[in-house]
Amino acid sequence: MSQFTFDAEVRTEIGTGASRRLRRAERLPAVLYGADEAPVAITLDHNKVNQAQELEAFYSQILILNIDGKKVEAIVKAMQRHPYKPKLLHIDFQRVKRGEAMTATVPLHFINEEDSAGVRAGGTVMHLVNEVTIRCLPQDLPENIEVDTLNLNTGETLHLSDLKTPKGVEFPNLEAGSDNDLSVVSIQPPKGGSDEEEGDTEADSEQTQE
The missing domain is CATH 2.40.240.10 (Ribosomal Protein L25; Chain P)
Known part of the structure; x- marks a missing residue:
């Protein structure tokens, strides 16, 4: 630290x-x-x-x-x-x-992006927020919070409630209801769709011409 x-x-x-x-x-x-x-x-x-x-x-x-x-x-x-x-x-x-809970803004660190399921399938990682507000005791204040995207697929989104927080750290936003469960990171599908989708499109085109 x-x-x-x-x-x-x-x-x-x-x-x-x-x-x-x-x-x-x-x-x-x-x-x-x-x-x-x-x-x-x-x-x-x-x-x-x-x-x-x-x-x-x-x-x-x-x-x-x-x-x-x-x-x-x-x-x-x-x-x-x-x-x-x-x-x-x-x-x-x-x-x-000391001994009194505080609120602070800390950065998010995104990990395993290159190895994530969605990126391996050709998708693109989109950071929707780069920092979050937390509440904790002063001695529990983290330098950052990690966001693990390893198992994130194309078209999927991680929300604030999906993040793992260090011991003693809370997200005040979540106490205000599900409407405040921020979208944090998502993986967009590759432009033009998958190879399989492109193949289906070509096949449909050929049938139409016939």
């Missing part, structure tokens, strides 16, 4: 002008909220965070914020990027409270 730790400082200057000055100094404005505590405006080293956010686990793991010597556990809830430069503009962090 990945571990991210960032030094942060409480900031007293708030506003667009103050944030612009921070960014020029390679500091990243952010806010920390949640866990029944007041929000705190902070700053972090922009380059360190910008480098870390290139890793998938940055978005789905508990981060350690060392704020003026006090360590706080948090997850990323929102991020604002520059429209065309490789820079971050602002991050929202949410505190994590």
Whole structure:
């Protein structure tokens, strides 16, 4: 499991002008909220965070914020990027409270695609969602959830309820009823149908001509 730790400082200057000055100094404005505590405006080293956010686990793991010597556990809830430069503009962090269930978004990892029954038959894998919302205790938070497509045939779809979750992990969507059982991945049949179907079509054509 990945571990991210960032030094942060409480900031007293708030506003667009103050944030612009921070960014020029390679500091990243952010806010920390949640866990029944007041929000705190902070700053972090922009380059360190910008480098870390290139890793998938940055978005789905508990981060350690060392704020003026006090360590706080948090997850990323929102991020604002520059429209065309490789820079971050602002991050929202949410505190994590040990022993209290939390919701988070984690990526899906699709495995055995090339060996799946549908692909071997000429089908094409279609990813319908790439991340899902889960609920769990902080210590049970996974970096990702695997989606095994090995036994998936052409024309078939795996839904959220078909996925195997790690111990202690739940999908809030499923508690809202079957209408929220998201389609996750499917395998489309090959274009033009199977060879057998093409043969039947040719035979029908010949009979028609006769």
